[in-house]
Amino acid sequence: MAGSMQASALLITKLIDHAAREHTAQEIVTYWADSSITRTSWGEVGKDARKFAQAMQRLGMKKGDRIATMAMNHAHHLISWYGAAGMGGILHTVNPRLFEEQLVYIMNHAEDRVLMFDKAFAPIVESLKPQLKTIEHYIQFDGEKGEYPTFKELIDAEDGDFDWVEMEENDSCGLCYTSGTTGNPKGVLYENRSNVLHALSAIQPDVMNLTSRSVMLPVVPMFHANAWGVPFACAAVGAKLVFSASNEPSILWKMIREEGVTHSAGVPTVWLGLFADMDQNGGDYGKMQVAIIGGSACPRSMIVRMMENDIHVAHAWGMTETSPIGTAGSRPTNWDDLDFDERVDSISKQGRPPFGVEMRVVDENGNVLPRDGVSSGTLEVRGPWIIKRYYRADEDAVGDDLWFDTGDVAVMHPDGVMQITDRAKDVIKSGGEWISSIELENAAVGCPGVAEAAAVGVFHPKWEERPLLLIVKKPGADVTGEEIIAFLSDKVAKWWLPDEIKFVDELPHTGTGKVLKRAIRDEYKDYKLGSLSEA
Ligand code: AMP
Numbered sequence: 001m002a003g004s005m006q007a008s009a010l011l012i013t014k015l016i017d018h019a020a021r022e023h024t025a026q027e028i029v030t031y032w033a034d035s036s037i038t039r040t041s042w043g044e045v046g047k048d049a050r051k052f053a054q055a056m057q058r059l060g061m062k063k064g065d066r067i068a069t070m071a072m073n074h075a076h077h078l079i080s081w082y083g084a085a086g087m088g089g090i091l092h093t094v095n096p097r098l099f100e101e102q103l104v105y106i107m108n109h110a111e112d113r114v115l116m117f118d119k120a121f122a123p124i125v126e127s128l129k130p131q132l133k134t135i136e137h138y139i140q141f142d143g144e145k146g147e148y149p150t151f152k153e154l155i156d157a158e159d160g161d162f163d164w165v166e167m168e169e170n171d172s173c174g175l176c177y178t179s180g181t182t183g184n185p186k187g188v189l190y191e192n193r194s195n196v197l198h199a200l201s202a203i204q205p206d207v208m209n210l211t212s213r214s215v216m217l218p219v220v221p222m223f224h225a226n227a228w229g230v231p232f233a234c235a236a237v238g239a240k241l242v243f244s245a246s247n248e249p250s251i252l253w254k255m256i257r258e259e260g261v262t263h264s265a266g267v268p269t270v271w272l273g274l275f276a277d278m279d280q281n282g283g284d285y286g287k288m289q290v291a292i293i294g295g296s297a298c299p300r301s302m303i304v305r306m307m308e309n310d311i312h313v314a315h316a317w318g319m320t321e322t323s324p325i326g327t328a329g330s331r332p333t334n335w336d337d338l339d340f341d342e343r344v345d346s347i348s349k350q351g352r353p354p355f356g357v358e359m360r361v362v363d364e365n366g367n368v369l370p371r372d373g374v375s376s377g378t379l380e381v382r383g384p385w386i387i388k389r390y391y392r393a394d395e396d397a398v399g400d401d402l403w404f405d406t407g408d409v410a411v412m413h414p415d416g417v418m419q420i421t422d423r424a425k426d427v428i429k430s431g432g433e434w435i436s437s438i439e440l441e442n443a444a445v446g447c448p449g450v451a452e453a454a455a456v457g458v459f460h461p462k463w464e465e466r467p468l469l470l471i472v473k474k475p476g477a478d479v480t481g482e483e484i485i486a487f488l489s490d491k492v493a494k495w496w497l498p499d500e501i502k503f504v505d506e507l508p509h510t511g512t513g514k515v516l517k518r519a520i521r522d523e524y525k526d527y528k529l530g531s532l533s534e535a
Contacts, residue, residue, distance in 0.1 A: 009169035010196035012085035015235040020046025023238025031244040051158035052083025063088030068112035072245040085173040088165040092175040093223040097511030119143035169193035187391030194385040199232035206330035214239040219266035225324035249277035257286040267295035301446035317350035323385035349419040371412040379410040428457035447487040449479030469498035
């Protein structure tokens with residue numbers, strides 16, 4: 001028997017209509033690349049999104065057309081997200097930090113028809129332009145009018161008298177390519193329904209803990225897995241959004257302190273930069289309450305520092321393919337009984353899946369492993385915001401049972417908490433046993449004088465692989481290899497200790513701020529491990 005409730009599709013347009021209607025005056029603040037600060041509101045963003053949709057239709061865009069953005073975080077970018085979805089378009093967020101050939105591949109593969117870009121990326125756009133086969137319109141998001149029409153010009157020409165295009169909840173609205181460690185980048189196509197469900201999940205206390213009183217600064221770029229869904233989640237609750245087109249730590253602190261930021265979201269490297277700036281220039285955490293940290297494992301020392309300052313770390317795990325939230329580290333039920341160290345241990349793990357995400361760990365034969373806190377295997381996930389098939393792929397990325405192989409290696413604990421032990425490609429295979437590169441790195445980053453660390457497996461004639469630990473020192477620090485080994489020796493198993501520690505000036509990073517292990521592995525492919533050296 002059918003139920004008697006109203007049919008109401010889960011659409012992105014409903015999120016913006018809700019925010020504009022119920023949280024009309026709530027502010028959206030932007031720090032722009034030219035250092036100016038502007039303020040708008042959910043009410044105005046709602047109106048401008050309709051104008052943007054109108055403008056796209058005037059340019060000839062139709063339902064299902066791809067509209068690309070190459071932009072930092074700002075209010076115009078936000079308006080384009082909602083406006084594109086409102087005319088049935090697919091907003092394709094392009095990561096400007098990718099290599100030129102990847103950018104060309106992605107935009108041609110997506111067959112983008114419009115490219116909206118920040119003035120700062122104009123040189124990249126100019127250099128790519130001859131190779132971009134499908135783009136008909138180039139529009140500059142910010143700054144004064146140059147060669148191309150500006151976003152402002154575009155929407156100022158419209159009256160906003162526009163009805164959202166009719167849509168089904170399974171219609172797509174967003175596209176994001178994975179950085180792709182091997183082969184060409186792959187597109188992940190988000191739906192209205194998957195994004196709305198993800199937003200409703202993200203706001204809950206055990207995930208991002210967002211309310212209408214929250215002030216959220218997403219440092220994670222809008223081109224990295226939908227800025228973790230933050231722009232949709234904030235609309236659902238009517239939170240204040242603070243954007244910064246600059247990731248300069250001093251600017252981020254200024255916005256955090258002056259705008260009363262309570263929540264932030266970013267990869268660990270963002271916080272390494274913020275801490276370094278604070279250590280040098282002083283200052284406080286303002287009203288910060290929740291730091292959502294993910295994208296790569298959050299080092300223990302970072303969690304300690306946050307907790308000492310009464311900031312809750314929501315240590316989140318996810319992927320572009322999972323929209324991206326797969327788990328979030330919330331306080332366990334026995335939190336009140338735990339001492340400080342036990343609390344840090346708990347937050348250091350990646351947390352539980354929220355309702356909607358199912359999770360399991362399997363061995364190489366596909367057998368499901370017990371949730372015993374020790375059996376480690378491949379992490380698989382499924383649910384309404386997990387990928388089924390990559391964009392324009394011939395086959396599904398999952399089997400009939402829908403379990404998606406994440407390529408991560410994890411352990412499930414008896415209380416349902418998931419712990420990532422490594423990326424399958426990054427584990428160091430020593431004498432048939434696995435050494436977690438993540439654990440080594442995170443322990444090393446806790447050593448005084450160490451700014452950043454990367455552990456990779458290097459060929460060893462007896463053990464197959466042994467760990468090489470690359471270290472970037474903090475400015476002015478004179479920490480030695482021996483001191484780091486001594487520091488690590490009570491934190492990891494003896495046979496995990498690196499065979500060599502090498503000091504380097506910097507580590508390569510991906511376009512989303514993660515250490516680029518593949519490049520390091522390539523560089524040290526034929527490396528002959530010595531003893532402790534400080535080359
Ligand atoms: P991306 O799709 O570029 O965001 O990359 C997703 C990958 O980042 C995952 O498969 C993990 O390997 C890694 N990752 C994301 N969050 C975490 C985390 N909290 N801890 C460890 N690894 C993470």
